[in-house]
Amino acid sequence: MNLSWTLSIYLARQFLTVVLLTFGIFVALIYIIELVELLRRGAGKPGVTFDLLALMALMEVPRNGSRTLPFAVLFGGMAAFLNLSRNNELVVARAAGVSVWQFIAPALAVAFILGAFVITVYNPVASTLTARFGQLETRYLEQRTSFVTVSANGLWLRQADPQGQSVIHAQRIDGTGFSISGVTIYLYGNGNDFMGRIDARTAALRPGYWELTDVWALMVGDQPRRYETYQQETSLTEQQIEESFAREETISFWDLPHFIATAEAAGFSARRYHIYFHQLLATPAMLCTMVLVAAVFSMRVTRMGGMLTMVIGGIAAGFVVFFLGNLSLALGLSGILPSPLAAWAPSIVVMLLGLAVLFHLEDG
Numbered sequence: 001m002n003l004s005w006t007l008s009i010y011l012a013r014q015f016l017t018v019v020l021l022t023f024g025i026f027v028a029l030i031y032i033i034e035l036v037e038l039l040r041r042g043a044g045k046p047g048v049t050f051d052l053l054a055l056m057a058l059m060e061v062p063r064n065g066s067r068t069l070p071f072a073v074l075f076g077g078m079a080a081f082l083n084l085s086r087n088n089e090l091v092v093a094r095a096a097g098v099s100v101w102q103f104i105a106p107a108l109a110v111a112f113i114l115g116a117f118v119i120t121v122y123n124p125v126a127s128t129l130t131a132r133f134g135q136l137e138t139r140y141l142e143q144r145t146s147f148v149t150v151s152a153n154g155l156w157l158r159q160a161d162p163q164g165q166s167v168i169h170a171q172r173i174d175g176t177g178f179s180i181s182g183v184t185i186y187l188y189g190n191g192n193d194f195m196g197r198i199d200a201r202t203a204a205l206r207p208g209y210w211e212l213t214d215v216w217a218l219m220v221g222d223q224p225r226r227y228e229t230y231q232q233e234t235s236l237t238e239q240q241i242e243e244s245f246a247r248e249e250t251i252s253f254w255d256l257p258h259f260i261a262t263a264e265a266a267g268f269s270a271r272r273y274h275i276y277f278h279q280l281l282a283t284p285a286m287l288c289t290m291v292l293v294a295a296v297f298s299m300r301v302t303r304m305g306g307m308l309t310m311v312i313g314g315i316a317a318g319f320v321v322f323f324l325g326n327l328s329l330a331l332g333l334s335g336i337l338p339s340p341l342a343a344w345a346p347s348i349v350v351m352l353l354g355l356a357v358l359f360h361l362e363d364g
Contacts (some may be wrong), residue, residue, distance in 0.1 A: 005094070012106035014084065019076030019110075026068040027061055034060050041141050048140050052321070059133040062126035063249050066118060073111055073287045074318045077294030078311065080107070085298070096235050100358060111291045115284025117232045123280060124252040125276055132248035148241055150263050155180060159236050164231075168210075178238050180203035183212065185232060187219075198232065207242075209233050223303040248276035256280075271339060275332045278343030285347040286321075293317050296361075313334030321350050 011246060033056040042048040084090045090200035147154050157168040164187070171182030196219035213351040215230040251259050256277045263270045297314030324346040332342025 002297050007098075008106045010256070011084075011103065012110050015077060015080045015107040015172070016110050018080040018083070019114075022076035022079065023065070023069060026072055027065045030064045031057055032062050032067065034064065038141075045140060052140065056133055056136050057128040057135075062122070063130045063133075064240070065126075066122065066126055069114075069118065070286050071291050071318055073114070073316065074290040076295050077107060077111075077291050078314050081294060081298040082311075098297065104291060107291045107295075108288050111287035112284045114267075116188040118283050119253050122255060127250050127252045130247070134247065134250060149246065150259070150268065154182070154330055157236075157241070159234055162194070163187075163193070166234075166341035168203075169350035172265075174202070178241060179203070184206045194220065198230065200230065203232075203341065205236065205238060207237075208235075248273050252279050253277070271335070272333055275329065275343050279329075280342045282344050282347050285344070288319070289347050289351040289354065290318070291360065292351060293321070296354055296357045317350075320348060324349065 005313040033259045035054060035277040038053040038057050039050075042053050073117075081090070088239065091175075092102065094100075120150075153169070153289050155170040155173060158171075159166055160245065166188065168180075169184045169186075170180035173180050179202060181202045183200040183203040185200075187197065189195050190252040196217065198212065198218075199216045201214035202212070210232040212230040212232060213228065215227040217226055217227065218224045246259070251273070256273060259268045262271065262279065294314060296308045297317065328337065328342045328345045332339055337345070
């Protein structure tokens with residue numbers, strides 16, 4: 001028989017309600033945990049208040065919440081299907097000729113729509129809040145002023161020096177290390193007074209200083225001077241620069257393609273941004289996969305028994321998906337797997353396994 005619109009809407013509403021309730025519980029727990037961690041980190045820091053930390057914890061919730069959404073779909077889907085089974089609604093529907101595929105179709109449709117919403121609306125909002133959180137974290141908790149940004153004009157980096165501040169511009173980064181070319185350094189005093197500029201063909205980051213080559217130095221009140229090599233003092237380290245570079249979570253889905261192209265043009269490796277972009281594209285597939293896993297471990301309860309065993313099996317399956325995702329990500333970042341395959345493989349593999357199990361267990 002064909003599934004009626006009335007039954008489809010009812011099943012979709014039941015599934016969506018439980019999933020959103022589960023996601024809300026996850027979000028509340030995330031906020032509490034994040035707030036406690038920020039209170040620990042902010043203890044004794046100047047200018048840090050409880051209101052600021054509470055706001056920062058709220059800004060961090062969307063990013064962490066997006067990571068728990070697949071589990072919310074899994075656990076919420078299991079709860080919804082188990083509730084329908086307990087109320088014998090699943091039994092009645094199957095007795096009326098509704099197959100398991102027709103029964104889970106509304107849930108799959110809701111999961112796909114949720115995934116599309118996450119990509120197009122939720123992610124841009126979350127990335128904006130995450131970027132703002134990073135700025136506040138750097139200013140109040142880490143209390144450092146260096147930052148790195150990549151634009152169409154190349155690499156820009158700001159650092160704090162003993163004499164004041166300096167802004168470094170480079171046309172591109174060479175290789176995988178911290179060696180940059182086409183370098184211009186703008187020097188400012190403690191009162192933001194312009195002190196001069198240094199132009200160099202290349203600059204390599206060494207412990208405690210930048211090693212410049214083929215240098216022209218022009219200081220206020222002095223004649224231009226040329227040096228074969230020149231050392232510019234810095235407190236930056238490679239780790240600080242990596243941490244200052246834009247995290248993929250701070251870039252909107254709509255801005256990622258342009259950012260990837262700009263980073264690659266500047267000489268940066270954009271592999272992790274490629275993987276993140278494809279992970280976002282795979283979100284609807286991942287959520288649909290979780291619906292299939294929930295169906296495998298919950299819709300047979302009325303006939304087979306063993307509810308506790310099946311629930312534990314579903315939870316274990318969710319963590320297997322999580323493990324496969326992390327493993328695939330690690331292989332992608334190391335270059336062993338192509339970026340699209342690293343992002344899509346966990347969803348595709350688990351989805352095929354779920355479909356195979358349903359085909360085996362159900363008569364369709």
